[in-house]
Amino acid sequence: MIEFEEYFGGILDNKIVACDKMKRVSDMLMEKYLNPNEFHYDHAIASKHIDFIEKFIKLPSGKLGTSLELELFQKARFQATFGFVDDDDIRQYNEVLIIEGRKNGKTTELGAVEIDLLINDGEGSPQIYNVATMLEQSKLGFNAAHKMIQQSPLLSKHIRKRANDLYCQINFGFIKALASNANSLDGLDVHGAVIDELAAIKNRDIYDLVKQAMGARRQPLLFSITTNGFVRDGIFDSQYDFAKKLLYKELREENKRFLPFIYELDDRDEWDNEDMWIKANPGIDTIKSRDYLRQMVDKAKDDPSFKPTVMVKDFNMKENSASAWLNWNEIENKETFEFKKMGFRYGIGGFDAADSVDLNSAKALCMRPNDDKIYIKSMYWMPEDVLNQMTQDGNRRERDNVPYLLWERKGLLRTHPGNKVDKRVILDWFKELRDEDDLYVLYIGYDPWHIDDTLLREFKAEFGPDSMIPVRQGPATMSQPLKDLRADLGAKKIVHNMNPIDMWCLSNSEVKTDINANIQLVKGNDNRKRIDGTVSLACGYIVLKDKLDEYMNLI
Template identity: 35%
Template sequence: MNKKLYPYLQHSHLLQYISKCKSGEILVGQELMKMLDKLLEHFEDPNIKIDFEGAHKRIKFIETKCRHFEAPFAGKPFKLELFQKAFIEAIYIFKIYDDEINKWVRKYQDVLFLVGRKNGKTPLISAINLAEFFIGEMGTKILCASNDYEQADLMFQAINAMREESPSLEKVTRKNIKGIFFGNPKRPKKKGKFSYRNKGSIRKISARTGAKEGRNIKVAAVDEVHELKDNSSIMPIRQALSTQDEPLYIELTTEGVVNDGYLDERLKEARRVLNGELDRPRWLIWLYTQDNEQEVWQDESTWVKSNPGLGVIKKWSYLRNMVEEAKVSKSMRVFVLSKDFNIKQNNAQAWLTPDDIQNEEVFDLEEFRGCFAIGGVDLSRTGDLASARIILMRPGDNKKYTYQKYFIPESKIEKLNKEDRNRFEDWIRKDLVVVSPGNENDFSLVTKFFVTLYQDYDIRVFKVGYDRWSAGYWSKEMEDYGFDTVPVRQEFSSMSEPMKLVETDLKSKLINYNNNPIDKWCLENTALEVNGKMEIRPVKVQGQEDKKIDGAVTLIIAYRVYIDNRSEFMQLVGR
């Protein structure tokens, strides 16, 4: 480090942090290091004034007034780590002269903070917001936002919990359903910053809701921007900051799985800035990222690059367990790489490997004469295949045996490409696919599939799951025949648990799908989509929208019914 900077070194948390990163005492990724190099240059730039007062006032406020509100740190003072102090300094200490308003102002007004989950990002930004509320100028209005109201509320509640934990803060403020405000009716002050005359506020809002234009705010923090599809909900918030001399706009997030979303575009621009290809002098880009995926699996010491709070805020044992699970579960792998290591994951990646799917075991339906079964259907009037299947089990055997039939309109076959048409014509000859005359699937043929199982093999279907959005009259027709149908939505909440169990059972060779080639084809075509709650659901592989996944969907739907009725079904199996 340049000797000219030594006078600052003892006084600056940021310089101490940079020094330790440069020496290798603290490991950071290349992207953060590029930003730190830019900040280092600011200390020698004659056009930039270094002013520690605002940053250190906020650091002191956080450490003396704010307390944690969640276990295992609940009630304890908010003692900032070096990386957090360095981050706060980076926002506040650099000043540039603004010719338009003729005064020195904060250089960085736009902040992007990307860090692995469970590293305290929401509590940290919440504490900064609370500090702004009390230390900032009178009338400071702060907005907590996110893609949905629940996530925005997490930050708002974090701010409020810190406020309530401090008697000195609580006694000069009040909270109601609209937000947090100055002035306490129990301890009223007639004038001054902490009285009702201060019209400052802290509010929360979902980025999905409208009417954000016109809000004259000074500070806005948007949490989990990886969930945003575009900037349409962000721009009104940013425009609401435009009247301020020193606005502060913070985006905090982990990586996500939304393809071509807002964060993707934001990070492309950010990386161009870091590489010197784009000029955004007011943008602080603070990215905790890995340098490559291989180091995640090969060297756990590098995990701190995307998890700066590891060992203090986030437990090593927790992350080790997550990584071990990610080695054997595709859904966990997608979630862990994106959320814990900030490595972008496609939101429609292939779900299973060929080894997971491969199973040449077969069975004769006659072996299950007189047994009970669970059914699942995925209906499509036109377009995709319609699919119906049953799951059978034997007493004392964990293996699921599944028998299925597919349905397609006659006109659809003619529109298939040559490869798929040859494939379907072969399956039709083998009686694996039933053709409906005309342009639509005849759902009565699906009903006939279940009726025939009873008539020919005395197989009684206990319950049949179906996607309610495409069932139409079909479920009533089934009920007229005495079948118990159960609606299953193709949503994360419904599909995640059974999809994970199907994956585990396929890997363990506990699903005998009778070596059905259409099942194999559908499983190969199926991708998984992951949401922020680590829930998954089946989707088509991106770029392969013409491929069919209906067989995989019916298997997952049937598993949903199995999970929800396991005890009762297993009693029937044991009869």
């Protein structure tokens, strides 16, 4: 029995413990294997790559000079990646995503893949790249490949290190480190690219550029191995969601070139069950030490601040930040609704007005009779000149490394002329809710630090002399409401309609705790992480809870 059948068949027969997504991968691959159509499995082609790696690749660390011996799960993955070809022996898959826990041999595997693509893939002048956000990070994989070559007498005979690359004299190809902060990213002709820690890439521009630079190659390959990460709404989440849609058959059948292997726990409660650890760690007991993982879990049990790191890096559970106020499970609520069909007549407002070039954020919080959920309608604003600056400069990165332009196109964000915030847009939005959506906002919570008397008088003139409720941002005002808000978020009682800006702001929010365990929102040290949406939600939530009896009597 070949490794492909043994591994993927073993998962389907429950001989190998695996998560649901790996079962779906196995089912998909075995179906292709047993019932070939446009592509068929060619064991000779698959074996060519495995044989090359095990014969010529040496370990870059540990027992130096030792040949790399691939584990069953690694061989099966390589056979799936390289073995499915068409009648012209051109392989099916040009993009592979592997998500697995740390210390499962990913850096070594990536080094082996890039050397194999350089010298053993039958491509003339292949360009192979180690891809990362920063050049220093991309050089880690590059240096690992160099160490592998140095220890192999045959490889070192034909591949030599030049100033910026590893050059193969046989086919004029090279391996090179590539990062989004490189001086030039133009003119690439990529045959192979490997990414170690896709989850660390904060903007997807470098990924998309490499992907698009593969168009002239006969059978290119973009190969990524990563753990989950703390960066949300980036390229990792996008690729993960794409993989999930593929496995759950939510994509068109034409999507045949992307192959995911997702190793994760099926349930967060499995994290302290050793029998389930293999779901996220296919190399446990052979590559990754079980005792090491046991130590990490024991530490996390005694140190709750360490648990998010273990959940993300060892078990691939989604989190936002190890120091954040909320974890991702509390932030994410997949329930959606159509605002105009809900029949809301009254709401409670909240807004956060920025002073300079930050976001403006406003929210309407609405409830229904006999329903304890709070439904959120949000809007954000940014100065038009600020949003367009990156386009004018030819900058590939968007401000704050988030897709503001996409959010604007979707109607989640609005712009206004100029380069400074115009707080009047918030008043206009609440008037729009009243006049166009027939939603009357009874009270509006706001931070008095950021609104002048003139605008405040205009709000009161529109919504009543008692409509504006100041919400000061200190722990005396915020502590208990923030704790209540977190509980309601965790219980899925806050329905934000999967608004990506709301979720981004929530994931950025941190809290400061005083000696009496009182908390208040803080932004953290990264100025690119906006929390304006969280502040506007908190302001509205505090007023809603304070005026709840009056509000419920009206609806």
